[in-house]
Each structure stands twice: as structure tokens, then as C-alpha cells.
Amino acid sequence: MKIKLSVQVTLAALATIAAAALPVVSAQAAEVEVLHYWTSGGEAKSVAELKKMMEAKGITWKDFAVAGGGGENAMTALKARVIAGSAPTAAQIKGPSIQEWGKEGVLANIDAAATEGKWEANLPKVVSNVMKYQGHYVAAPVNVHRVNWLWINPEVLAKAGAKAPTNFTEFFDAADKIKKAGMIAVAHGGQPWQDATVFESVALGVGGADFYKKAIVQLDPASLTGPTMIKTFETLAKIKTYIDKDAAGRDWNLATAMIINGKAGMQFMGDWAKGEFTAAGKQPGKDYLCMPAPGTDKAFTFNIDSMTMFKVKSAEEQKSQLVLAGAIMSPEFQEVFNLNKGSIPARAGVSRAKFDSCAIKSMDDMDATSKNGGLVPSFAHGMAIDSAKAGAFQDVIAKFMNSSMTPQAAVLALAKAAKAK
Numbered sequence: 001m002k003i004k005l006s007v008q009v010t011l012a013a014l015a016t017i018a019a020a021a022l023p024v025v026s027a028q029a030a031e032v033e034v035l036h037y038w039t040s041g042g043e044a045k046s047v048a049e050l051k052k053m054m055e056a057k058g059i060t061w062k063d064f065a066v067a068g069g070g071g072e073n074a075m076t077a078l079k080a081r082v083i084a085g086s087a088p089t090a091a092q093i094k095g096p097s098i099q100e101w102g103k104e105g106v107l108a109n110i111d112a113a114a115t116e117g118k119w120e121a122n123l124p125k126v127v128s129n130v131m132k133y134q135g136h137y138v139a140a141p142v143n144v145h146r147v148n149w150l151w152i153n154p155e156v157l158a159k160a161g162a163k164a165p166t167n168f169t170e171f172f173d174a175a176d177k178i179k180k181a182g183m184i185a186v187a188h189g190g191q192p193w194q195d196a197t198v199f200e201s202v203a204l205g206v207g208g209a210d211f212y213k214k215a216i217v218q219l220d221p222a223s224l225t226g227p228t229m230i231k232t233f234e235t236l237a238k239i240k241t242y243i244d245k246d247a248a249g250r251d252w253n254l255a256t257a258m259i260i261n262g263k264a265g266m267q268f269m270g271d272w273a274k275g276e277f278t279a280a281g282k283q284p285g286k287d288y289l290c291m292p293a294p295g296t297d298k299a300f301t302f303n304i305d306s307m308t309m310f311k312v313k314s315a316e317e318q319k320s321q322l323v324l325a326g327a328i329m330s331p332e333f334q335e336v337f338n339l340n341k342g343s344i345p346a347r348a349g350v351s352r353a354k355f356d357s358c359a360i361k362s363m364d365d366m367d368a369t370s371k372n373g374g375l376v377p378s379f380a381h382g383m384a385i386d387s388a389k390a391g392a393f394q395d396v397i398a399k400f401m402n403s404s405m406t407p408q409a410a411v412l413a414l415a416k417a418a419k420a421k
């Protein structure tokens, strides 16, 4: 997920090379080109709704999809296009990275859409703050994903004589039973961003929201190297022993498929996983369970997807861009997109009627945790710290997952990574 942007100078220096390598094709009038990495079954269904909506408004949708969970490949493709002077109309960029792109001077001001759609009144501050650069809207939020979930196949649990865990003692008890019954206890894909996703839920479960904030958001050296972080890595090391030997490189949706088809019992993953269950026609509470990751029921790790808007050349393109921003924030889009995506609407004023029990729990928990301090930004999904530090953290965690590195060595490496620039 290293998405560190180069400074202007480097951009300029690279522009010549990239321009020669890439055809310069920018969006035409009444057309939007949208870069995203929503390519799994559930994700593709979700983004298709936006395409449909734009086409109904007479605007052509030029799809710029770059596969790869977590978006690392997409960010590489985006940088090449921006350097070549042919940025897309919008790109799936979120969190502090929006500020990094803002500093490059390449983002479009979409205040006109925000005023027209009354965004200030309809967005919680925790969302609207992220969408602005120097006080102006440059991005439109599509959703709020909760990351600290555990996805469970109840049939696997029943076969193993295990019960759904609420804390780590119960989690390891269930994992032991599933393993003994000859099934895979933990479905996982060995990719750095997935490792980081598990790590942050474990840190939250082991240490609680205050510890998470101190260590992972404020980067307090004592919290990064102290006993709670050591226990986090010890817990992670134990989880490793329940992951199957074929996990290396596996995509997240294939790990979710292992839960869907009963090969594995439990998966730590954000609620884009629910999009896969939904696309497979599965019902929550019956075919699968969504539980807060062990020990995290009083907390909520948020991950807000947004479409960040790039400066476009003609007045016609600007018009289409504002229509896109308006469509994204419409209650109709926020409902249908999030029903498919597994997330919840980013804005107020969307009916809850069609949402399932996992989404309702997410809505209620977000509300409660925003009042009691349990609402924390996801580091693994680019919400908590700048991309250089997030990338360095991710490297340490991936190394830990793929070697015999000790928890003691890992916490020291993490404290060093917190200084990455």
C-alpha cells in the first residue's frame, strides 16, 4: 500500500518518461473516467450501479479498473497516469492520501456539488473532514466500511462442536476444535494488506480503542514497544498456526469463498467480505455470521471509500465530474451501492429498511462508538497515518507473518517504521 507521492520536482522529472510510455487519453465531454479496484464479485456489482446511474444521466462511463485488493496496484497505475498528464476524472483514493494528492495541486474543487447536495448537513464531521483539502471538497464519500469483523461459517462451527467467539480465549478454543475436526480454522490470504488487516483487529482486541489510538494513530513510542504490543504480536503468531499452507498470495475474496463453501471456519476481514456473501445469495445469521473481531465489540475501525476528483480540462468535463459527485452522494446511490458492497451509507437520510442485520449492527455501533471514543481509523486501509508510515508498518507486519521474527524484534521494527517519511 505504499502510496507515497513524490514531490512536484519528481513528478516533473518523471513526466517526460511516462508521457512517452503511455498514450494520453483523458476523459472526453459528457464522459467520466473512473479509476477503482472493485473487481471481485460483490465489488463489481456495486460499482456497476454507479455506471448505470451515470449512463441514465447521459454520461458515458469509462471504466479504469485495476485489480488488486487494498488498491496498491491501482495507486501505481494512477501515479503513472497523473505523471503523464492524463489523470482520470475520479479515482478511489481515501484518508490522509487525499491530502497528499491535494499537495500535488492536481485535485478539483467540487464545492459546487457539495453546496447543491447540502453535504455539510448530511455528512458526519468524521467523514466530511477527510473529503476536503484546505477547506474545499475534493472527494465524494461512497460508504463507511467497518474493518474489525470476523466472518464465520456456522455449519463449520457446529460440525466442530465450537461456538462463535467473542474474545481471544474463545477464538483459540474454536480454532482448536475446527482444526481437530479436519477443517481450516482461519481463512486468510498472505498479502501484506491482508496481514495488516488482521494485525489491526488483533491490536484493537488485545489492547482496546485507547491503546489502538495511542499506538497506531498517535504513534506513541512507549505504546508501540510496550507489553500490549508484544502481546498483539504473540497473538498474531498464534493465529498464524491456524492458517493453511496455501495462503501465500491468495486474494481476499478467495479466502472469503473458503468460508462460503465450508472449507474454513473464520476470516478476519472488513465488511466488503459481506459483498461476497451477498453476491453468493447467502443470508446473515443463517448461512454466515458477522461478529466483531474478538474483544472488539465496543470499538469500530472505520474505512471510508471515496472518489477523489482530479482537475479536468474542459467546462464540459467539469460538468460531468460534478454530476458524478452529486450522483455518488445521492441517497439512491448510497442505498443500492452499499447493499451490494457490504458497507453502510456515508451520509444521513438513507432508509435502513433494506439493510440486513450486519449493516444495522454496523450503523448502531458506529453511532455508539462515535460517542464513547471507540471509533478508530483503520491503518490497514489508509485512514490513520500517512502512506509512508502505513507502508512501513505493513512491511514489518508482513515480515513478521512470513518469518520467525520475534514479537520483541517486531515491536522495535514497528517503532522505527513509525518514523518513516
Ligand code: BGC
Pocket: 037, 038, 043, 068, 069, 070, 071, 145, 252, 272, 303, 304, 305, 381
Ligand atoms: C477498500 C474496499 C475494498 C477492499 C478490497 C479496501 O481498502 O476500502 O472498498 O473492497 O479494500 O479491495
